[in-house]
Amino acid sequence: MSVRPGAEPYSHDGTGDHARTGIVLAHGFTGSPASMRPWGQFLAEAGYTVRVPRLPGHGTTWQEMNRTRWQDWYAAVDSAFRELHEQCDQVFVAGLSMGGALATRLAQEHGPRVRGLMLVNPAYKVDDIRLRALPVLQTVLPSLPGIGNDIKKAGEDEVCYDRIPLKALFxxxxxxxxxxxxxxxxxxxxxxxxxxxDHIVPTSSSELFLSRVSSTDVTENVLHDSYHVATLDHDAPRIFEESVQFIERLS
Structure with missing residues (x-):
């Protein structure tokens, strides 16, 4: 199945002093690598080795996505991580929205092999009463209207679906x-x-993460000029620069 223009995965092998530091970036639910490409390119220009995989079922059709499950999406980021772990001295993982949950799973599964975790509006919960009906609803209804491109900055596009595939959502x-x-x-x-x-993921999602993790080195940054897809929004340059500061501090 053909991939939508702009939804292709992104890969870069670093150069110079930073080449042995790898970063895996994971995009969000119904989105595509388009939401992470500018961040990935910023890190690549700084010399790092970068992988932005296209999660299975994304960047094609929502019908195809409905035939995939979270284990398929995780397998894609896990494969990218394992590749960089073989190639690099240290690997960081990053994620937007559901990609944040996948990146967190990498940290849980791989332990100290993950050098650091970078999260943008990570999704661990959504406060929507309709989710209570999802176990039944997903068996009789294929999709609902989409929620993508929650971006304050005009002219940006995360190359997402206009429908939410319900089996995938479940x-x-x-x-x-x-x-x-x-x-x-x-x-x-x-x-x-x-x-x-953020019109997609509530602040309580980040609060849940921060209240439960065992990490002692935690930095929380609040974005005042972006909606959910902050990696394409007004605060994106700040995110990119602060991510490099985080990586350099830990390297």
């Missing part, structure tokens, strides 16, 4: 449950950015 809730259960296993240094105004 699987995402299983991912949340698994990751939240194991949050105390997260011990790595963390930097987390969350938007004051």
């Amino acid at each position: 699987s995402q809730t299983r991912l949340w449950a698994t990751v939240v259960r194991d949050l105390p296993e997260v011990t790595q240094p963390v930097v987390l950015w969350h938007s004051v105004e």
Whole structure:
């Protein structure tokens, strides 16, 4: 199945002093690597080795996504991490929204092999009463209207679906449950950015993460000029620069 223009994965092998530091960046639910590409390119220009995988079922059609599950999405980021772990001296993982949950799962599964965790509006829960009906609803209704491109800055596009595939959404809730259960296993240094105004993921999601992890090196940054997809929004340059500061401090 053909991939939508702009939704292709991004890969860069670093150069110079930073080449042996790898970063895996994971995009969000129904989104695509387009939401992480500018961040990945910023890190690549700084000399780092970068991987932005396209999660299975994303960047094609929502119908195809409905045939995938969270274990498929995790396998993609896990494969990218394992590749960089073989190639690099240290590897950082980063994620936006559901990608944040996948990055957190990498930290839980790989322990100290993950040097640091970088999260932007990570999704571990959504306060929507309709989710209570999802176990039944996903068996009779294929999709609902989409929620993508929650971006304050005009002219940006994360190349996402205009429908929410419900079988995939139900699987995402299983991912949340698994990751939240194991949050105390997260011990790595963390930097987390969350938007004051986010129409997709509530602030309580980040609060849940911060209240449960065992990490002692935690930096929380509040974004005042971005919506949910902050990696494409007004605060993106700040996120990119602060991520490099975080990596350099830990290297």
